[in-house]
Amino acid sequence: MTEPLRVDVLTLFPRMFDGPLRQSLLGRAIESGLVEVRIHDIREHAHDKHRQVDDYGFGGGPGMVMKPEPVFDAVESLGEEPKRVVLLSPAGRRFDQAMARELATEPRLVLICGRYEGVDERVVQGLPAEEVSIGDFVLAGGEVAALAMLEAVTRLVPGVVGNEESLGEESFEEGLLDYPHYTRPRSFRGMEVPAVLLTGDHAKIERWRREAALEKTERNRPDLLEAEAMGPDGGADERGSSEEAP
Numbered sequence: 362m363t364e365p366l367r368v369d370v371l372t373l374f375p376r377m378f379d380g381p382l383r384q385s386l387l388g389r390a391i392e393s394g395l396v397e398v399r400i401h402d403i404r405e406h407a408h409d410k411h412r413q414v415d416d417y418g419f420g421g422g423p424g425m426v427m428k429p430e431p432v433f434d435a436v437e438s439l440g441e442e443p444k445r446v447v448l449l450s451p452a453g454r455r456f457d458q459a460m461a462r463e464l465a466t467e468p469r470l471v472l473i474c475g476r477y478e479g480v481d482e483r484v485v486q487g488l489p490a491e492e493v494s495i496g497d498f499v500l501a502g503g504e505v506a507a508l509a510m511l512e513a514v515t516r517l518v519p520g521v522v523g524n525e526e527s528l529g530e531e532s533f534e535e536g537l538l539d540y541p542h543y544t545r546p547r548s549f550r551g552m553e554v555p556a557v558l559l560t561g562d563h564a565k566i567e568r569w570r571r572e573a574a575l576e577k578t579e580r581n582r583p584d585l586l587e588a589e590a591m592g593p594d595g596g597a598d599e600r601g602s603s604e605e606a607p
């Protein structure tokens with residue numbers, strides 16, 4: 362085996378990771394030593410007498426902001442080795458499959474989970490940390506987003522997903538959504554499995570799947586088809602700012 366991917370997660374809610382890290386794909390990847398995940402409680406790096414990790418925001422406005430010192434201390438306690446530091450944030454660059462592939466090649470990742478209104482901007486500037494968002498919706502903190510990223514990255518680490526699931530054939534890898542899947546029974550509540558899937562004619566099945574994937578993509582994610590037509594940069598310049606973080 363090659364070096365495992367090591368991920369350090371910094372959070373004020375370490376117990377949110379207990380269940381997910383023991384289950385299913387993440388649990389098996391960790392159990393088999395392909396991925397090493399360490400959860401760190403940011404509050405253990407608060408050194409004032411009240412163990413304070415948040416404070417009022419300069420300039421006013423509602424809500425509290427996470428102080429920079431405990432976050433810097435927590436990251437610095439991880440040692441000197443170079444590592445990619447990601448700050449989960451609704452104002453981050455959008456996480457996608459290309460970023461997941463990139464992160465899966467790193468030896469070490471640090472995921473910082475904020476709470477409240479977010480983290481003092483000097484964490485981004487000074488550590489430095491890359492701000493990443495998992496999508497245009499509002500969560501209460503970075504923990505669930507970190508788990509989503511962790512699962513997306515972990516399943517791309519060689520050896521985590523077996524050969525029975527070919528990673529190249531699934532959604533996004535070809536710019537289309539996945540084709541529809543069916544299993545037994547052949548007839549269920551009056552709904553039939555498409556006859557072509559029962560023919561054993563693999564060329565015909567391949568053509569049907571491609572067409573069905575295209576229809577599903579047109580219906581559910583027309584933006585993916587437009588992006589394809591506009592080339593690899595998705596025509597970012599022409600499209601304006603309607604897809605920025607909330």
Ligand code: JFB
Pocket residue numbers: 449450451453474475476477478479480493494495496497498499500501502503504506
């Ligand atoms: C991530 C977070 C908050 C400011 C703060 C820390 N896709 C996503 N939605 N929401 C988050 C995210 C990611 N990644 C996210 C970290 C924090 C939300 N909050 C709460 C909500 C709105 N504005 C604090």
